[in-house]
Amino acid sequence: MDVVLTYPGFHAVCLHRVAHALWVWHLRFFARCVSYFSRFLTGIEIHPGAFIGDNLFIDHGMGVVIGE
Numbered sequence: 001m002d003v004v005l006t007y008p009g010f011h012a013v014c015l016h017r018v019a020h021a022l023w024v025w026h027l028r029f030f031a032r033c034v035s036y037f038s039r040f041l042t043g044i045e046i047h048p049g050a051f052i053g054d055n056l057f058i059d060h061g062m063g064v065v066i067g068e
Helices: 002-006 008-024 028-042
Strands: none
Touching: 008 028
């Protein structure tokens, strides 16, 4: 439970999944808004067009950038 509440890497991946879904649905502006909010909140930048697998876990992710 502490991972869900306190790990920025977990929050970044969850928000990326929302942003990626918006990206796939061609709602690019909203995808970038979610991505920007995620970067502001967590310090981890993941492009909304990036394909991320199921088991990604980012630990100590401040400054991590994942491109498309």
